[in-house]
Amino acid sequence: MPTTLKAKFDTRREAEMTVERLVQEQGIDRQDIQIATDGADNSVGDEKAGADTAGRDPTPPSREDAALAGKIVVSVAIADDARATEVKAAFNEFDASDVKE
Template sequence: MMGTTLNATFETRREAEMTVERLVQEHGLARTDIFIAAAGNENTVGEEQAGSDSDAGDPSPEARGDAPLNGAVTVSVDIEDEAMVTKVRQAFGEFEAADVSES
């Protein structure tokens, strides 16, 4: 198999980061083969706040409202092992990826 790249978009940075952690910790992918970026031209934490971008419970510092909600977050994974393609697709699905594509 020649290399494959799987791409997906996520509504929140948290979903993207959880996907990356699943791929690295449970499936042994190298972090250097995984790329996270804004889907558009502007910095973004996703389309809605989640995880560390959300309000925390008490006691906590004062809530912040400056998380840049400028669109989706893209995760791209370079894969050399054909068996890993299915695992990456499953991880994308587990964390509600959209627009999954292969290049």
């Protein structure tokens, strides 16, 4: 039965890693996946990650202007229950919270 699964992530990086896992390893079509903020404001998540954090020298220091305005929501449209198990496993692998159908 068709449904949409949604989950929230603390960082944009975790959300994007989940999408790549679903597309590359589970064969889910990118058009069936959406990434959005959990609210009206632009956000990279609740925590700094990736380019917003400091790296090793000579990388520039961490940014102080990261839009930390809320979690990132990933929604996946699926056609059957077998896919739901795969999607939930990917959500869990990248520390999703508030997983809903």
